[in-house]
Amino acid sequence: MSGRGRFITFEGTEGVGKSTQLQQAAATLRSAGIVVVVTREPGGTPMAEAIRELLLAPRAEAVNETTELLLMFAARAQHLHTLILPALAAGQWVLCDRFTDATFAYQGGGRGVSTDRIEQLETLVQGDMRPDHVILLDAPVEVGMARARKRGELDRFEQEAIAFFERIRAVYLDRASKSPAQYRVINAVQPLDSVTEQVTLLLREIISEAMTD
Ligand SMILES: Nc1ncnc2c1ncn2[C@@H]1O[C@H](COP(=O)(O)OP(=O)(O)O)[C@@H](O)[C@H]1O
Ligand SMILES: [Mg+2]
Numbered sequence: 001m002s003g004r005g006r007f008i009t010f011e012g013t014e015g016v017g018k019s020t021q022l023q024q025a026a027a028t029l030r031s032a033g034i035v036v037v038v039t040r041e042p043g044g045t046p047m048a049e050a051i052r053e054l055l056l057a058p059r060a061e062a063v064n065e066t067t068e069l070l071l072m073f074a075a076r077a078q079h080l081h082t083l084i085l086p087a088l089a090a091g092q093w094v095l096c097d098r099f100t101d102a103t104f105a106y107q108g109g110g111r112g113v114s115t116d117r118i119e120q121l122e123t124l125v126q127g128d129m130r131p132d133h134v135i136l137l138d139a140p141v142e143v144g145m146a147r148a149r150k151r152g153e154l155d156r157f158e159q160e161a162i163a164f165f166e167r168i169r170a171v172y173l174d175r176a177s178k179s180p181a182q183y184r185v186i187n188a189v190q191p192l193d194s195v196t197e198q199v200t201l202l203l204r205e206i207i208s209e210a211m212t213d
Pocket of ligand 2: 018019020097
């Protein structure tokens with residue numbers, strides 16, 4: 001396998017198993033001899049992680065939705081240009097815990113920012129760069145929240161009401177249904193082993209596709 005790497009993102013609401021599956025996926029790809037970079041958004045570089053802290057910290061001050069949106073894309077610009085694109089150019093595969101789909105879901109569906117405005121920033125920051133594959137782990141909001149609560153302190157997003165996450169889930173599913181070639185929706189209610197098995201099968205497809213490229 002040679003040439004450009006593949007950019008694979010993991011999406012879904014809180015606690016559906018993104019971080020867990022991402023680690024498993026990295027192991028699967030590495031055992032196929034692929035060099036893998038594991039990263040996350042917001043964050044992924046020291047500066048972008050500093051922006052993440054600004055974004056996630058619960059605070060008394062109300063956060064303006066445009067401030068939140070711009071910080072997300074500021075972190076993304078840094079992450080994309082200093083880490084993701086150079087890795088892909090070097091033939092490495094990049095697995096990212098959330099990416100721009102999360103902005104459409106959280107800032108769009110959750111906060112009510114228009115799709116148009118998000119698309120403008122997407123073009124500004126990414127040009128026509130998009131993930132090669134999006135793995136959407138889908139579960140009813142309560143299922144993920146119950147899992148996420150076990151992690152301890154809730155961040156600024158996790159403290160939102162159920163309705164906020166219902167809107168997010170709906171945007172994710174809508175985006176997936178509009179681009180079935182790019183998205184794979186996996187039922188994340190299933191036991192961990194079954195979810196892992198489905199993600200692994202999908203990765204095998206992606207690897208064999210890449211090998212015949
Ligand atoms: N399919 C599953 N069934 C039961 N528990 C799961 C499953 N997937 C993940 N978990 C557990 O749920 C919690 C949240 O998973 P995590 O991967 O951190 O979710 P996310 O990154 O999507 O917020 C963890 O404790 C994890 O071990
Ligand atoms: Mg996570």
